[in-house]
Structures are given as structure tokens and as C-alpha cells.
Amino acid sequence: MKDTRLIMSAEKSILQIESYQPQAIEKKWQKQWEESGQYRTDTSDTSRRKYYALSMFPYPSGRLHMGHVRNYTITDVIARLRKMQGYNVLHPMGWDSFGLPAENAAIQNNIPPAQWTYSNIAYMTDQLKALGLMYDWDRQVYTCRRDYYQWTQWMFLYLYNRGLAYKKEAPVNWCEECATVLANEQVIDGECWRHGTPVMKKNLNQWFFRITDYAERLLENLEQLKGWPDKVTLMQKNWINKSVGAELVFTAESGEKIPVFTTRPDTVFGVTAMVLAPEHPLVDQLTAPEKKAEVEAYREAARNKSEIERTTTEREKTGVALGTFCLNPFNNEKVPVWIADYALVEYGTGAVMMVPAHDERDFAFAKKFDLPVIRVIERRGAVGVPLKEAYTEPGVMVNSGDFTGLDSEDAKEKMTRFAEENGFGKRRIQYRLRDWLISRQRYWGAPIPVIYCDKCGEVPVPEDQLPVELPEDVDFSVKGRSPLESSPTFVKAPCPKCGTEGRRETDTMDTFVCSSWYYLRFIDPQNTEKPFEPGLVKYWMPVDQYVGGVEHAILHLMYSRFFMMALHDGDWTDHDEPFANLLTQGMVLKDGAKMSKSKGNVVDPDDILAEYGADTARFFILSDSPPQADFDWKDTAVEGCFKFLLRVWRTIVEHKDAIRFDLPLPIYDTLAGPERELYQLTNKTIHGVTKDIESEFQFNTVISKIREFVNFLGKYEPGREPNAVFSHAVVNLLKLLAPITPHLSEELWQRLGGEGSVHEQPWPEFDSNALTSDVIEVVVQVNGKVRDKLQVAPDLPNAEVEQLARQSEKAQAHMDGKQVVKVITVPNKLVNFVVK
């Protein structure tokens, strides 16, 4: 392969010095770091300022992909930097190791899910270690291990005892491929997030977490998450989707109350029908006998439609009149009751007051079924213009009884109050966010710790009986119900209350439950008494920097926020937000497309490590794009990075004799010529690199600054004697590179005779006197166009710079015969002559 030849030839060419052999030095240092324990964190040391750096932990799918490499490298560089800056750094890694793929692999290969999972973890652990990541391996967590899921079950009980976990029968999303139910968040465009297959609605008795209790707080707190990308907070805001309005109660002729939720109580005089969701509980009672067959057929059809069919906006409206009527409480008008599948049983009250004049959907429905359109709001200044489409803007009220003439925005408030006073309505806030469906009819997850007893009903397993262990005598291949039902040892269990024989809950928890609190367990992973020690969590939380893919913007990040709030409310934590700063890294692309097996454009991290080593991989993946943007993988650019590291190596090893650690620091004022320039560049680089990392981790510009620095160093002739300025430059270069290329830096640090580990060194400081050059280029503009450039001393008084500029022949050529009306001088930047 050409890459291997490149390395061989490169090595040959520098054979006369000593060659850079990444594979050898990387292995050596990884072993050394592990043995020295220098990356372990003492979480009980709460005396220093702390920094908690966290990557979203991986699912052990088999092997790492480049997205992982990018994610973990970014976090690792941040963690290493903070450590050098003197923080007490926590940087852990673990495994989100429950989940469906393990079960599928078990069925296919006839091996237990645990075996498949642990062998993947072993392989991926080796890969992570080969990348030289600064993890405290002693605090790994595995969500599939009983010492972890015991506490996931504890979390369930905690929520259950606070009334935040409950079971109910509801129409839920069912994926045939997964053979289980899914949370709303796991349904994308009516399709399963994993399989892309249509999701069906089924009425099932399922467990939910009452995340809607926290809807308002989840929304309000977004304001304080200044360290999150706007994009993510916005997505969460849209997902929660708060609507302020009113619940108004219509009354059927037969007496049944039909509440509706509306954001437009001001349009209630325009109601010309009542539309119920097909699944609405009142449908049977409100259907006229002669309509029974037709209505039942419609409901049956709706049931068999997939989510995708039901929710496309382009579809024509369908519906059936029930043949009965209800009364509008505001004017006692009789309006017909219909069912239509554009009304959703899960939202609001499952019933909609139909106002065709002022709602686009209702307008389409009325047109289709020839229902009357009554206009109750007119545009100000354009009264009497005929309606061609729904008018959804505010305006002036018409045809609205006592409310006629009001501004429609005022009317919302007044009409809601009127409804409240008269007992047929109230103000109501509605969120789109639904409760989180957490039960799964699958094996490889944390069992829900509940026992059903004929006498006592639903009984939570007492805390001291946790964990409810996952049995091994299970037939994984059963579909449609939990495989746990097939375990002879699992199902039967004594009722914790009365001791008679009961049945265990056989559903397991959504793996997102496991990952909603893992960041807390990292702080205290070996605790056998509690999920974590609140005192430690108080010090370590929140996570200072969380890094991961934007695909978790809603699912994981909102569930974790919910957990944190719930734990906070029970005094388990001081904070109610888990992640202070969030960085969503972009995707790794190849040839402009997402890496995928089907496209055949996957780059395997193992190959890159074998060919170039971890430092090149780390350096490259940070180099070309800012971390938030997508990153285009380019093989030639990887080579370029390797060549650069070779050059760093050569530049330093070649001049080994000139580098000493015990030389006195250069004194800026005494320096002249190239030495002075080198010293300036060293300080500028330290300053620039530090600044770029601090401001949103712009590693791509960090790397370009380091390249400029090295380019200069390569041309510099330090001589054979110890050289203080050159030594200062090289020592600082190694420190700046340490977080990015930890092995190379460590190796050179040691070879040069540096004490201890480069990673234990303080982050370099810069000499602020030496940040400016001795000569500055000032631009001479005429009417804003660059005409000449001057070399002047920095901070030369404006008047003198202007004098010099006036003498510029090139500038004068453009000012000839014209009058200078204004001169603008920007110190150390430019002089602009405005001429007429």
C-alpha cells in the first residue's frame, strides 16, 4: 500500500538521525501512563477547582468509527488542556451497553447478548487505549452490569415513589422490526428511528415517565443554558412546543361534555362543527344508530393506517359525521359532530372545535365536506374582503355577539374569562411534549422492578431487594412480547407486600433510561450503598463540557435534563441542569457524503492507527474544520499531517544539542535579530493557541498557528551550543502540542531531558511584552482602496504615520489634483485619505 511505502521512505530519509516511529512510542507511553496512574482522578479531592469533561458514551457496536474518534479526541484535548491549567479533571468513559443489536446478534449467532456485548467492549477498549485517550479507566461504567442497572432500577423506584412513573393503556408506537413499543422521540416522520420502517399505533398497557410534569421547567431552563448551541435549545423548545389557550366545553345534545383545547378562543363564534379524533372515547355514545356502520368502518381504517399515512400534510381531509350535534356554549348554536383523523387523540383533549374561516386545516375540511364558513375576524382596514383561504391573523371581531368590535387579541383574554365565569371553560396551557414511554418488550435491558399480585395489585420491588436480575434462561427469539416471559425462574416471585405468589413485570426499560444518569455514576462508580454520594455530585456537577453528536439534541439531552430535575427535587443534587456547556460535533464525511458501508467510503480507525499512529489521527481530525462543522476526510491530508509530525520530530531531534531545560529564560529586551523574532513568535503562538482553544475550541486555527510556529522553527538556525531562545520555543511547542499529540510530545520531552511527564506540566504562559513585532505594516488607502503599505514601528503616533503616508508616491498618484477632505487613522492598521 502506498501509505506504508510513504512511511518507510520517510523513515529512510531521516535514518541518519533517529526515526519517528509512532507505533513503538505510542504503545510505550500508553503502558507507562497506565502504570503511573497519572490519569486517575481522586474525586474525593474537592479542594481544587474542578473540570468535568465528558463525551457521550458509546454503544458497544463492535468497533469504533471515525465519528467516535473525532468525539473522543475533542474531549480529550479539552481534558488534557484543563489538567495542564491546574484543574482537577474528571474524564471518564463507559458503555451504553444495553440495547437491541446485542439481542439480534444473539438470535443470529446463537450466543448470549452479554457475551456479544462484552467482547465488543473488550475490542473497543483496546481501540480507545490505542488512541491515547486520557481516561480514568478505573471508573468505567457498563449500563448492562448489575452494579449499574441495580441503580437504574433504583431510579425507576425513585420516580415511581414521586408519582413520576406510572402504567396506563394508551395508543402507543409499535415497531414490527424492533418487536417493541417506541417513545415518541424514537419515531421520525412516522418511521422507526432505527429501521426506517413504518410505525403502527397499538393500544397497549405500558409504563411512562411523567416528563410532562416538567415541561414548563424544561422549557424555562433553556434560557439559562448559555453554553449550549442555540440550535439545540431551539430544537428542544420546538419539541416541547408550548401553546397558550383555553379549554372550552361544548355539550352534546345527549348531555355529554366535550372539552376542546384551542389557542384561538376568539374564533369560537365561527365554529361550524366539532371534530373528534377517531379514537375519542365519546365516539360510540355520540354516534347516531344509522351511522354506526360507516363510523366503525372509518375508525377501523384509521387504526390500520400507519403514522406516516395519517400525518402527511398533503393528504386530503377525510372524516365522517356522527349524525349528532352539540351546542356551542357561547351562542348555543347547534353544530354537527364529526370524526376525522386529523384530530389527534393524544393532543389536547382529542377534540377540535372546527373554525374554517380562521384555521387552514378546518378550512380544507369544510371545503371538502361543504360545511358552512362563518367569518368572525376581519383584517383591520380591509373589512368585507371575501375569504379565499383561512384568515389566521389577528384583527377586529365581527359576528361575535357581545365581543363584536373588540381587537381579537384582547378578545382571547376576555372570552376566556367569560367562559371561566360561566363555568364552561378555563385557561389552559398545552405542550406537545408527551410522557416518555419507557417499557420495552425486549430482553437486553434493565428489568422494571415491579411485581403484580392478585391481592395487592402493582407492587414496586423494595429497594433492598434490588437488583431484579436479568435471567439467563431465556428464549430470545420470541417476538411481540417480552422474552423474559419465557424464563421459568424469573416470572414467579413473591409479592413484597403479602408474600403470596405474584408475577414479575417482564418488560425492560428503554436504554435511554440507563443513559439519563450515567454522568452521575461516573463521579462515584463503586458506591454499593447509593447510586452516588450527593456530596461528591455537589462538587463535580454540572458537567463542564459535554461533547457529542447533534442527533441526541432531543432524546438523550432532554431525558437527562428531566432526570436531573427530578433528582434535584428530591435533594439528591444541587443542580437541576446536568450539562453546563455542550459542543455538538459535526459528522465525519468522506467525499462529501456520510461514511457508510453501502457507499463503501468508510475509513477504519484501525487502519489509520496502523499506518500513521494515534497522534497523526488526532492531529488530523482536529485540523481541517472547526469541531462544530462537518469534517471531510481526505487521505492526502492525513499524509500531510503525518509529514508535519515528522517535521516536528526532525526539527527538534536535529537540534537536540541546542536544547536545554536549565537555561535561564530569555530576557526580551536583550534580544535582537532572528532570536528576538523567534521569541516574539513563541509568545504570539502561546497567546493565540490559548485564545483559540478558549473560544469555542477552534482547534483548526490552533493547528494552523502551531504549523506557522514550526515552519519558522524549521528555518531557524540555533547552532550547536545550548540556545536559550530556541530551548524556550521548543519546550513551549511541546507543551502546546501535548494535548493534541500526547505521545509525540511525551517522547520528545523525555528525550530532551524534561523532568516527569509533559502532561503534568503547567500550561505555558506568554510574555505580553513580546506579543507585537518590531515592525508593523500599515496600509495606506485612498477612498478605502489599498494603494501602498508602510513599514513602521508599532504605536507610532498617528500624526507621524499620517506624515509618512502622505509621502507615499503610490498614494499620491491617486490623490493628484484632488482635495483631501478627511483622514482616518487606525493605529497600527491603516491610514485612509478621503479625497474629492
Next chain:
RNA sequence: GGGCGAGUGGCGGAAUGGUAGACGCGCUGGUCUUAGGAGCCAGUGGAGCAAUCCGUGGAGGUUCGAGUCCUCUCUCGCCCACCA
């Protein structure tokens, strides 16, 4: 349909309202070499011999000065979407 973000060389991308294209990839020429796909040196937005002119999706505007700010517009990407 609604919301958000982005459009800069052949490519990835730099630019507190102040020299557009840093840094790199690629390419061109030279050098060293048995050889070069390594190293080193030089060049590289477009047009032009040159002076110079034109250039950040498009059209306007603000400003001494606009890739950057404002208005409109086009294209692409992402998110949400029959949520009442």
C-alpha cells in the same frame, strides 16, 4: 407550510466593520537523488506584457471603508410539521 443555519480559489477552510483567501490539500517549476510518490526552495483567486482592473450566491442600502451590518432575493443543509 413554519423555524434555524450556511453560501468565500480546483478542494478543506482563515479573516474584533480596516491589507479577502491565514494554515493545509492539490497543482506548477526548480533542487537534491541510481530513482522520487520523500526532503528542501519558489510559485499558485481571475484577466492582463504591464500599469492596473475585477473578485466572498444575486440586487440594493448604511459607512471614509462591508465577506462581516440592514432590506429584498436565489440555492443548499438541518429541525419541526394535520399539535387545534
